[in-house]
Amino acid sequence: MSKTINLIKANASNPKVWIVAGITVAGILLLADTTRRRRRRKAIIIQRQDFGAFLERFDLIPFPQPPTPPAKLPLQGLTFAIKDIFDVKGYVTGFGNPDWRRTHEPSDKMALVLTALLQNGAKCVGKTVMDELAFGITGENKHYGTPINPKVQSNIPGGSSSGSAVAVAAEFVDFALGTDTIGCIRIPASFCGILGFRPSHRAVSTIGLFPHSQSLDTIGWFARDPSVLHRVGHVLLKVKAVEPKRERRLVFADDLFQLSKVTKQKTVYVVSKAIEKLSGYQPPQHINFSQYVASNVPSLKAFGQNSTNLQYGISALKALSSVMVSLQSYEFKTNHEEWVKNVKPRLGPEISHRVLAAINTKYENVKVLYKVGTEMRAALQSLLKDDGILVIPTIVDPPPKLNSMKDYSTEFHDRACAVLSIASMSGGCQACVPLGNDAGCPVSVSFVSYHGADKFLLDAVLDMYASLQDQVSIESKSAPLPDVNGNMDASQW
Numbered sequence: 001m002s003k004t005i006n007l008i009k010a011n012a013s014n015p016k017v018w019i020v021a022g023i024t025v026a027g028i029l030l031l032a033d034t035t036r037r038r039r040r041r042k043a044i045i046i047q048r049q050d051f052g053a054f055l056e057r058f059d060l061i062p063f064p065q066p067p068t069p070p071a072k073l074p075l076q077g078l079t080f081a082i083k084d085i086f087d088v089k090g091y092v093t094g095f096g097n098p099d100w101r102r103t104h105e106p107s108d109k110m111a112l113v114l115t116a117l118l119q120n121g122a123k124c125v126g127k128t129v130m131d132e133l134a135f136g137i138t139g140e141n142k143h144y145g146t147p148i149n150p151k152v153q154s155n156i157p158g159g160s161s162s163g164s165a166v167a168v169a170a171e172f173v174d175f176a177l178g179t180d181t182i183g184c185i186r187i188p189a190s191f192c193g194i195l196g197f198r199p200s201h202r203a204v205s206t207i208g209l210f211p212h213s214q215s216l217d218t219i220g221w222f223a224r225d226p227s228v229l230h231r232v233g234h235v236l237l238k239v240k241a242v243e244p245k246r247e248r249r250l251v252f253a254d255d256l257f258q259l260s261k262v263t264k265q266k267t268v269y270v271v272s273k274a275i276e277k278l279s280g281y282q283p284p285q286h287i288n289f290s291q292y293v294a295s296n297v298p299s300l301k302a303f304g305q306n307s308t309n310l311q312y313g314i315s316a317l318k319a320l321s322s323v324m325v326s327l328q329s330y331e332f333k334t335n336h337e338e339w340v341k342n343v344k345p346r347l348g349p350e351i352s353h354r355v356l357a358a359i360n361t362k363y364e365n366v367k368v369l370y371k372v373g374t375e376m377r378a379a380l381q382s383l384l385k386d387d388g389i390l391v392i393p394t395i396v397d398p399p400p401k402l403n404s405m406k407d408y409s410t411e412f413h414d415r416a417c418a419v420l421s422i423a424s425m426s427g428g429c430q431a432c433v434p435l436g437n438d439a440g441c442p443v444s445v446s447f448v449s450y451h452g453a454d455k456f457l458l459d460a461v462l463d464m465y466a467s468l469q470d471q472v473s474i475e476s477k478s479a480p481l482p483d484v485n486g487n488m489d490a491s492q493w
Contacts, residue, residue, distance in 0.1 A: 051148040053128050053166040055084050055094065060114075060124035073121030074231050078174040081167045083160075084127045085134060085179055086111040087208040095210055096130040096160070098143050099345035111208025113177060113219055113236055120235045125173060128163025132351045133336070134179060134212045136160050137187050137416060138400075142348035146402065151193040151442050155399035158188035161220070165192045168222040175223040175232050181212050182328055183395075183420035185220035186446065189432040191399040193442030195229045196222050197458070200451045201427035204236045213331035215373065216324070216424050226465040229431075230458050239455040248460055249282040250275060250447075251383065252391045253289035256419055259314075260393040262438045265481045266472075267445050270435055271391055273474075274467040282387070289390070289422075290316045296379035299372045302365075314418070320376065321417035324424050327369045329358035350409060373425050380426040381450045389460060392419055394432045394444040419446075427451045431461045436472040 065073070084094045087107040094101035114124065129144045131137070139162025140146040147166040149157040157166050161178025165188030168176050178185050180198040189196025197220055204219045211217060219236070223229040233239070250271065257264050275281045294300065294316035303319040337359050347355060384390060396415050423430040428451050435443045449457045 050172060051150055051166050051170045052145045053147045053163040053170065053172060054081065055127045055129050055144060055163065056091075057126040058088075058091075058124075060088070060118060062121045062123055063119050074235055075117060076121030078122045078228065079125050080117060080122050081126050081128050081164055081173045081176045082111075082114060082124060083130050083164050083176075083178045085130060085210050085212075086114055086127075086177065087210075088114065088124075088127070091127070093210055094127075096132040096134065096141060096144075097345055097347070099343055100133070100339075103339070103343055107208075109208060112205045114208065116235055117177075117232075122175075128161075128167055128176065128178075130163060130178075131160035131184075132347055133332075133355065134160045134181060134184060134210075135332070135351050135354050136348075137183055137413065138162075138350070139165075139188060139191075140348065140350075140402075143346075149192055149399065151191075152399060152440060155401055155441065156191065158191035158399060160184040161222075162188050165189060165194060165196070165222050168192070168224060169194050171224070174225070175221055175228050177219065177221050179209065179212070180218050180220045180424075181216045182324055182424050183416060185218075185222070186394055186420060186423075186430060186432050187416065189222055190394040190434075190444035191442060193434045193437075193444070194222050194224055195226060195434065195461075196220060196432040197229055197233060198423055198430045199233070199237060199454050200429045203429070203452070203454055211331075211335050213328040213335075215331060215370065216328055226462050230462045233454065233458045237454050243455060245280065245459075246456075247280050247282055247387055249384075249388045250284045250391050251388055252284060252286045254286050255288045255290050255314075256392045256396070259396040259415065259418065261397055262393070262443050263480070265475060265478075266435060266438055266443050267393060268391075269481065270468065270471045270475055271445060271464075274464060274471040277467050278463065280463075284391075287383075289392070290314055292383065293317065293320060293376070293379065296382065297372060297375045299368055299375055302368055303372075317418040317421065318414070320372070320425055321414065321421040323369055323372045324417060324421040326363070327373070329354075329361060330363045330366060330369065332358045333361070333363075373427065376422075376426040377428070377451055380422075380428055380448075384450045384453075386453075388449070389457065390422070390448040392422065392446050392448060394446040395419060398439065398441040423448050429454045429457050431457055433461060433465065433468060435468065436476055 084096055087093050087109055089110045090106050092101050092104055092106050129141055129147050136159045139157040139159035147157050147162045149155055150170040161184045164176035164178040167173050169192040185196045185198050198218055201218055221232050252268055257268055272284055300316060300319045303322050340359055397412055428448055430446050430448045432444050432446050435445055
């Protein structure tokens with residue numbers, strides 16, 4: 001390029017020189033554009049090869065064992081991936097954003113959960129893509145690309161633990177770690193048609209995890225196989241291998257299934273018929289859960305909303321989800337306001353909106369946010385006692401199309417948070433179980449239990465899973481049944 005400039009200076013009056021120079025510059029620009037296109041195509045090819053799930057690949061092999069180990073390790077032979085929110089010694093924890101990665105140093109320690117998994121025989125093969133700063137629920141990331149949902153590629157994978165869910169659903173790993181604050185394990189598990197588990201709050205150590213909102217953050221995991229979900233749970237929760245078996249009592253939240261766009265034949269009916277074939281289950285119960293919350297969480301009255309849908313008790317869950325989002329935003333601001341203001345990170349439009357709203361809001365009467373959580377935990381414990389499992393839809397809408405969230409983001413977010421707030425605000429545990437498909441999209445139901453009932457719930461899922469899948473197969477070949485109570489139209493929300 002410098003030779004061309006010198007030639008022009010020496011022969012400025014010669015028109016042929018200008019022609020040659022123009023051709024040279026055009027050639028250089030064309031070459032640069034071609035190079036960019038090749039890089040972009042290469043990135044797309046790489047993304048398609050791993051469905052865009054991985055941010056970076058590496059191998060962390062299981063820790064060395066004694067020459068004669070006492071028994072086979074519980075996770076021996078299994079591979080897993082981790083969300084880009086966990087510390088890995090020697091790697092930068094990127095938190096889903098290149099500006100965060102740029103302004104932080106490689107970690108000098110290993111997240112405690114990662115150490116536990118390696119000690120028990122599992123091999124880690126890489127870090128996965130996530131929503132920026134763990135603030136989204138769609139799985140979309142403008143910087144690293146959106147992981148492709150293997151079950152329905154034209155639709156979002158759900159987030160913020162999108163890459164981890166996709167890595168499991170696409171069978172690249174046996175299980176994967178993510179985090180769940182307001183649904184970041186449960187949504188992608190549902191949308192990608194796999195198992196997901198959100199443990200009780202603080203049941204799994206968060207040492208070595210970047211905090212988003214400490215009062216809501218949990219470390220969860222995905223799997224395709226219920227036995228793998230169960231084994232990972234035993235390792236991370238450090239539970240006793242054997243406990244006295246007790247009967248299980250399923251409680252169906254009928255009002256929440258009315259919110260769902262999936263017919264109850266594919267959810268409530270499947271679960272009811274499946275447990276009929278199993279021993280150790282009491283007759284199922286049914287409840288209007290929203291009304292139960294309204295009656296048993298008195299501090300919610302401070303967040304009450306006028307509603308024309310009081311017959312469904314929706315106003316209580318809308319208030320509960322409002323408290324959840326406020327608590328998340330308040331704690332995010334406490335943790336990260338200084339960094340956001342100093343760095344001014346480049347963020348996707350939806351994430352930028354939520355981050356700025358969190359940072360710029362003045363929070364008053366914060367104590368009542370925590371009081372709602374305390375009351376919600378007590379209310380769920382009172383309802384379920386030591387044998388109950390609440391049955392709810394994991395999420396009430398199918399996965400939206402890619403790049404469509406700007407059209408109905410608020411409605412989708414609010415409807416999702418209504419059911420997701422139950423476990424988040426009570427601190428309870430929740431297992432998401434796939435139940436086939438509806439209109440081409442995965443269907444999922446969730447089992448929720450009280451804080452500390454993690455082993456009880458994992459055991460129940462392992463016990464029910466085969467019967468549930470058998471019933472799904474039967475229903476897929478059956479004629480549709482009349483949906484007696486109907487579904488609530490989205491416009492009523």
